Amino acid sequence: MIYDGVFCENQRDIVIEALKTAKHSVVIAVAWINFNEYGSTIYELLQNGVNIRIVVNDDVKNARYAGFIKDLQNNGLQFKMIQMPKNSNYMHHKFCVIDKTMCMMGSFNWTKNANENNFEDLSISHDRALVEGYVSQFETIWSLSIDDFIRLKKPEICESCGQPKAYLCVFEQEGYYQTKADIYEVCGCGDLKWVNNEFFDVSVYINLMGIFERYSDMDEEDFLNGFTINEQERKRSLDYEISRYLSKVRSDRMGCPIIHAVGIYGWKPIYKDDGENIIQVLWKERYTSNYVMDEYVIG
Numbered sequence: 151m152i153y154d155g156v157f158c159e160n161q162r163d164i165v166i167e168a169l170k171t172a173k174h175s176v177v178i179a180v181a182w183i184n185f186n187e188y189g190s191t192i193y194e195l196l197q198n199g200v201n202i203r204i205v206v207n208d209d210v211k212n213a214r215y216a217g218f219i220k221d222l223q224n225n226g227l228q229f230k231m232i233q234m235p236k237n238s239n240y241m242h243h244k245f246c247v248i249d250k251t252m253c254m255m256g257s258f259n260w261t262k263n264a265n266e267n268n269f270e271d272l273s274i275s276h277d278r279a280l281v282e283g284y285v286s287q288f289e290t291i292w293s294l295s296i297d298d299f300i301r302l303k304k305p306e307i308c309e310s311c312g313q314p315k316a317y318l319c320v321f322e323q324e325g326y327y328q329t330k331a332d333i334y335e336v337c338g339c340g341d342l343k344w345v346n347n348e349f350f351d352v353s354v355y356i357n358l359m360g361i362f363e364r365y366s367d368m369d370e371e372d373f374l375n376g377f378t379i380n381e382q383e384r385k386r387s388l389d390y391e392i393s394r395y396l397s398k399v400r401s402d403r404m405g406c407p408i409i410h411a412v413g414i415y416g417w418k419p420i421y422k423d424d425g426e427n428i429i430q431v432l433w434k435e436r437y438t439s440n441y442v443m444d445e446y447v448i449g
């Protein structure tokens with residue numbers, strides 16, 4: 151039985167025991183993995199039809215298991231070595247999510263040295279917020295290339311205002327059948343520079359609005375039943391669903407090097423009947439929160 155808690159010894163046995171509980175899926179982002187120690191457990195899971203994705207840091211320590219990894223790949227393992235911009239940067243995560251319900255994280259790398267010689271910690275949790283946080287981080291590093299990572303961490307700078315430039319995709323429904331996506335370039339200058347647009351099936355917009363509606367229905371129902379709503383928890387959960395839905399834009403760049411954020415058009419009241427047209431940002435790509443704003447005024 152796997153219990154939630156902090157484990158400071160025998161982490162390898164705990165990791166293996168936890169892995170063996172997997173029924174559907176395992177995602178692992180751990181800087182260094184010794185496949186002699188964990189390979190057979192991973193192999194068994196693959197044989198049982200468990201979907202497994204692993205990312206490790208791209209270096210010689212992991213490369214020496216190339217043969218072992220190839221075998222596992224032939225048995226269905228999806229595997230990536232993440233190369234960082236410099237040799238001194240690392241894919242330094244140490245976490246694993248099992249069946250989207252349990253996460254393991256801490257300082258512990260899946261190596262012999264970490265298990266036998268170091269002071270290390272490994273925590274296990276079934277907390278939904280934690281699990282969802284790790285799942286979305288995994289999806290981010292799984293889907294972004296190293297060039298993307300550099301673009302996000304070191305964005306292009308606008309020559310006029312000296313602020314980072316970002317591409318914003320704004321969805322709206324157009325007629326009965328289409329979703330229109332307008333792409334804008336934004337920076338600190340204050341004006342939105344329209345770049346281009348693309349069209350998708352109307353369902354793209356309708357499904358997005360459907361997520362908001364479902365949450366507002368839940369709020370209403372809870373209110374009518376006299377339940378107290380944990381607003382923070384609900385907002386976090388809504389954000390997670392939206393980000394999961396919108397992270398598809400990572401693969402469709404819509405003619406831009408990368409899409410930094412996604413939003414919808416809105417109207418913000420200022421005083422009495424007065425207000426302004428805005429773009430409300432619903433989703434930001436990772437590593438952009440310090441330069442992509444929550445809303446932009448349409449001048």
Ligand SMILES: [Zn+2]
Pocket residue numbers: 308309310311312313337338339340
């Ligand atoms: Zn500017």
